[in-house]
Amino acid sequence: MTRERQVQIGETVRYARTSSLEAYLEGYLNFHHLTRSPRDEDKRIILESGINRIAVVDAVDGRRRPAIVVRSSPWKAGSETTPWHDEFDLDHGHIRYFGDHKPTTVGPVGITHGNRALLEAWRLHESSDAGDRALAPPLLVFAARPVYIDGRRVDKGFLDFAGVCIIERLEFVVQRDPATGRSFPNLAVDLNVIRLDEDDEVDWTWIDDRRDPTMTAAVAMTRAPDCWKTWVRRGRIALPGIRRRVLSSRVLGKADQLPAPGSPEVEVLNRVYAYFDSHKHAFELLAAKVAADVLGARGGAYSDGWLTRSGGDGGMDFVGRLDIGPGSGSTPLVVLGQAKCISPNSSVSPDQVARLVARLRRGWVGIFVTTGTFSRQAQIEIVDDQYPVVLVSGRRLAEVVRRIAHESYEGEVAGLLNEVVSAYEGHVTHRRPEEVITSA
Structure with a gap:
């Protein structure tokens, strides 16, 4: 051979x-x-x-x-x-x-x-x-x-x-x-x-x-x-x-968390940041859409919940539900989401991630979506303490946004962003996270 x-x-x-x-x-x-x-x-x-x-x-x-x-x-x-x-x-x-x-x-x-x-x-x-x-x-x-x-x-x-x-x-x-x-x-x-x-x-x-x-x-x-x-x-x-798995460090450098230079995703990420820099709260709805795509990509059934009211959210911007398992034998999980629209050159600190972790209860999972990156220490704490939190950096966000735009908005990223802003208020409510388990 x-x-x-x-x-x-x-x-x-x-x-x-x-x-x-x-x-x-x-x-x-x-x-x-x-x-x-x-x-x-x-x-x-x-x-x-x-x-x-x-x-x-x-x-x-x-x-x-x-x-x-x-x-x-x-x-x-x-x-x-x-x-x-x-x-x-x-x-x-x-x-x-x-x-x-x-x-x-x-x-x-x-x-x-x-x-x-x-x-x-x-x-x-x-x-x-x-x-x-x-x-x-x-x-x-x-x-x-x-x-x-x-x-x-x-x-x-x-x-x-x-x-x-x-x-x-x-x-x-x-x-x-x-x-x-x-x-x-x-x-x-x-x-x-x-x-x-x-x-x-x-x-x-x-x-x-x-x-x-x-x-x-x-x-x-x-x-x-x-x-x-x-x-x-x-x-x-x-x-x-x-299944093939590559054993590598789960702690990523800045370059691995941002789109490759010159790629279409660079333009998408910059547009998202520039657009929501003046609509910080509305970014939470886009983050919720990205979270739904990420969490539902591997066969789990993700259901949208709602956005929390701005101010005093205590590390929680949106709520969703993830059903794992087949049919009547499935298990519903509460998903708490945090969103941060920051410069792609900026990073999320450990204390910002810790606010989300502090809200989690047994059986709940968290997801943190940002236009930037996560600091090395923030990632280390998630890995070392085995917190059930998914980190979505600017690179993954840009990939998902670009795909959603092509699939549902005729390739127009602006169309997606405009709809997010106009629909934001209709998704905001004041409810306890656990209510997502029994909501229709």
């Missing part, structure tokens, strides 16, 4: 339209060499449409699809060609990916090749039968990104490997085309990025084996990642334990 058929999460590969099968192009691993079919090298995995469903093989123990290879272009999100907004959180093993139904697609969701493949895969990924899971195609995700060569930005031809994924959840959604304002249906899948072996790499010869019709599904799994084998054997109950 050579390094030429292995790829590491985060590694950049060269995706060129040429027919070359050299192992490396311009110093990068060649995507077409990595993914070539040993049985027919003329069969290439093409990712122009975003989702490539490798052809089904009639194997000795039944039909199976070897894999589904996915390309996302997160840097193009909100454009006419990519109106959806895929989300990547590889450090915590999660990708939210939208299918290939577009505003111009005629017909129901599932009529496109890509979405049809996702629906077929979901039926196997959610199955309680180990035999079905053995046949299930792994999703191998790549994210297109610009690179700089000799100081020149190159937007096409480079992909970052994002990992091997299992479909954790699939839902039908309605999205909005930022170019026309028209809504259109699509699929959204939450992907569990599994932990890989040794050097965070996958051996592509595993996919070669799955393409070999002379191999049974069991034999073709020999070179699969151990976590994939665990999932095939145990099913959904294994998902939390096989």
Whole structure:
């Protein structure tokens, strides 16, 4: 086994339209060499449409699809060609990916090749039968990104490997085309990025084996990642334990809490701060919307509550409810939120976070949303004392605001901000936080 058929999460590969099968192009691993079919090298995995469903093989123990290879272009999100907004959180093993139904697609969701493949895969990924899971195609995700060569930005031809994924959840959604304002249906899948072996790499010869019709599904799994084998054997109950997690300090530096220089989020964050600098209290409603997005992103059901009256809030600006668990067996949690509209160059101090912590009761959780950053000491106290508080800095806020604007305000951040200010008074009330548990 050579390094030429292995790829590491985060590694950049060269995706060129040429027919070359050299192992490396311009110093990068060649995507077409990595993914070539040993049985027919003329069969290439093409990712122009975003989702490539490798052809089904009639194997000795039944039909199976070897894999589904996915390309996302997160840097193009909100454009006419990519109106959806895929989300990547590889450090915590999660990708939210939208299918290939577009505003111009005629017909129901599932009529496109890509979405049809996702629906077929979901039926196997959610199955309680180990035999079905053995046949299930792994999703191998790549994210297109610009690179700089000799100081020149190159937007096409480079992909970052994002990992091997299992479909954790699939839902039908309605999205909005930022170019026309028209809504259109699509699929959204939450992907569990599994932990890989040794050097965070996958051996592509595993996919070669799955393409070999002379191999049974069991034999073709020999070179699969151990976590994939665990999932095939145990099913959904294994998902939390096989999710990829990067062990890193939870204490972030200033640069990691703010948008990358030159990114669209820098402009969004500056606009938010400038707009609410004279509407400090109204920022609380925007913070509540951001909190709903952050807390509801991982499958929990978040419900809006209300905003507290200005003055004397004692470290509490908004109240919400988070339901964890399925149906009648769910557990409701009170969410207390604090909002601080400060200069992106400023930081939230430990005593400001402590005011929120002091209001929490057993079983409650807190969330602190700011346009700035959190001081190192504020973060250390949250981590060391294991307080149930989520910290949302300017970077995450800008990402969420930009996405909400594209999805619901035709890409106009100003439209979102104006609506927040006009709706602020209608969300303010005076109630005890625990009342959110029984409110409709």
